[in-house]
Amino acid sequence: FESIGGLDAHIKSLKESVFLPLTYPEIFSKLGIKAPGGVLFHGPPGTGKTMMARALANSCSQGSQKISFFMRKGADCLSKYHGEAERQLRLLFAEAARLQPSIIFFDEIDGLAPVRSSRQDQIHSSIVSTLLALMDGLDKRGMVVLIGATNRPDAVDPALRRPGRFDREFYFPLPDAAARAKILEIYTKDWKPPLSKKCIEQAANACVGFGGADLKALCTEAGIRALRRTFPQVRGGGTASKMR
Numbered sequence: 001f002e003s004i005g006g007l008d009a010h011i012k013s014l015k016e017s018v019f020l021p022l023t024y025p026e027i028f029s030k031l032g033i034k035a036p037g038g039v040l041f042h043g044p045p046g047t048g049k050t051m052m053a054r055a056l057a058n059s060c061s062q063g064s065q066k067i068s069f070f071m072r073k074g075a076d077c078l079s080k081y082h083g084e085a086e087r088q089l090r091l092l093f094a095e096a097a098r099l100q101p102s103i104i105f106f107d108e109i110d111g112l113a114p115v116r117s118s119r120q121d122q123i124h125s126s127i128v129s130t131l132l133a134l135m136d137g138l139d140k141r142g143m144v145v146l147i148g149a150t151n152r153p154d155a156v157d158p159a160l161r162r163p164g165r166f167d168r169e170f171y172f173p174l175p176d177a178a179a180r181a182k183i184l185e186i187y188t189k190d191w192k193p194p195l196s197k198k199c200i201e202q203a204a205n206a207c208v209g210f211g212g213a214d215l216k217a218l219c220t221e222a223g224i225r226a227l228r229r230t231f232p233q234v235r236g237g238g239t240a241s242k243m244r
Helices: 008-023 025-031 049-060 084-098 122-136 177-187 197-206 212-230
Strands: 038-042 068-073 102-107 144-150 168-171
Touching (some): 008 038, 008 144, 008 168, 038 049, 084 122
Parallel strands (some): 038 144
């Protein structure tokens, strides 16, 4: 989680709802507490949803405990062959159960399980029904947690968002000035010489509306421009100057 900035409240809640049940299941069993079977991340693009899922899996796998992590793009699960997408979903859940404790992460889940309607084709309805049945069976599969991420929560079928399926929902907003400064500190921590706190704060205040992905791209571009100034011959001639 050290690579994620500005989402401390999310990290704390995920440790309680996902990390602890997967790493210390005996505690929940003794207390008779049912851990969440599914978590939904939603928010604007580039706000850290996918990064959070990866960090959660890596955090759970530290030490002797290893967590299996399965990641799928929603649209990648679809197939032109009738029944193939449903078969692949069943195989995925079966493999996750075999290698438990495990996390299944569906990025852009709205592409896999869109809102069902009378105008929608039968193929999508069948896929959504299969996913719902598999989610309902998570209790029998042991320590398997499903995480979905989407930029459009309104496009996800409402049946997935009821308690017992996606029990928890986390909104990932665009970062405020303090969160942007924290993200910039993470992406520039290895720079030599290091950036001053004042410089980071000025950059954070100037980047209103930037998400985490935008700030990463900003740092990359800043590094490239510093490289151009230091080694102008790379662009067609000149003498090198001290990097600044």
